[in-house]
Amino acid sequence: MPSKPRILVVEDEPAIADTIIYALRTEGFEPVWKSSGREALAVVAAQDIALVVLDVGLPDQSGFDVCRELQRRRAVPVIFLTARGGETDRVVGLELGADDYLAKPFSPRELTARVRAVLRRTAATLQPNGTNAAKLPAGWEHDEARCRIRFRNHALELTRNEYRLLGALLASPGRVFSREQLLAAAWDDPGASLDRTVDAHVKSVRAKLRTVAPTADPIETHRGLGYSLREDA
Numbered sequence: 531m532p533s534k535p536r537i538l539v540v541e542d543e544p545a546i547a548d549t550i551i552y553a554l555r556t557e558g559f560e561p562v563w564k565s566s567g568r569e570a571l572a573v574v575a576a577q578d579i580a581l582v583v584l585d586v587g588l589p590d591q592s593g594f595d596v597c598r599e600l601q602r603r604r605a606v607p608v609i610f611l612t613a614r615g616g617e618t619d620r621v622v623g624l625e626l627g628a629d630d631y632l633a634k635p636f637s638p639r640e641l642t643a644r645v646r647a648v649l650r651r652t653a654a655t656l657q658p659n660g661t662n663a664a665k666l667p668a669g670w671e672h673d674e675a676r677c678r679i680r681f682r683n684h685a686l687e688l689t690r691n692e693y694r695l696l697g698a699l700l701a702s703p704g705r706v707f708s709r710e711q712l713l714a715a716a717w718d719d720p721g722a723s724l725d726r727t728v729d730a731h732v733k734s735v736r737a738k739l740r741t742v743a744p745t746a747d748p749i750e751t752h753r754g755l756g757y758s759l760r761e762d763a
């Protein structure tokens with residue numbers, strides 16, 4: 531684990547960015563500042579970013595598009611900064627899988643508290659019982675610090691919810707998880723989702739696993755009950 535979590539701040543107004551960066555640094559984080567979506571995506575691709583603070587109104591593209599692109603690439607928590615307390619922004623942001631949002635103007639202290647809370651929640655989701663890599667079935671590697679899962683020596687390109695879902699299954703091989711339990715493990719606002727969201731995500735994770743090992747089917751379906759990860763991969 532890096533000693534200081536690196537936080538990417540994507541904000542085009544320098545005065546707001548300065549305040550955020552100062553607050554994050556004071557609270558023991560390592561902030562990185564970018565003012566456009568394009569630069570932000572490049573940073574996430576190249577660096578180990580623990581969380582993204584993302585302004586919705588960016589000069590080159592909307593923060594929502596940036597978030598969508600981020601989630602397609604890898605699992606990274608996002609806190610949106612919205613211009614007003616717009617209900618639409620809030621709903622769209624949460625639908626995109628954002629972990630939290632803050633309406634401007636906000637206090638720096640409020641932001642750092644949210645950052646801490648999201649990081650804590652993410653860590654709790656990923657390590658439900660302080661699992662360690664030694665217990666993973668053969669073929670699996672889970673780098674929790676980098677939010678990466680490898681299967682048979684291939685790094686899986688997972689969206690954040692796919693990553694969390696698979697992470698939950700990996701944390702307890704052989705255990706049958708109900709859809710509700712997987713919803714709770716992989717979504718921040720399980721109430722807003724439907725059971726079939728879990729099915730849809732299991733389906734897409736399976737498709738990604740098949741590209742690595744066409745005949746392997748490491749996720750087992752238990753009719754009427756839910757899913758589990760096979761202990762013998």
Ligand code: CA
Binds near residue numbers: 541543
């Ligand atoms: Ca802006």
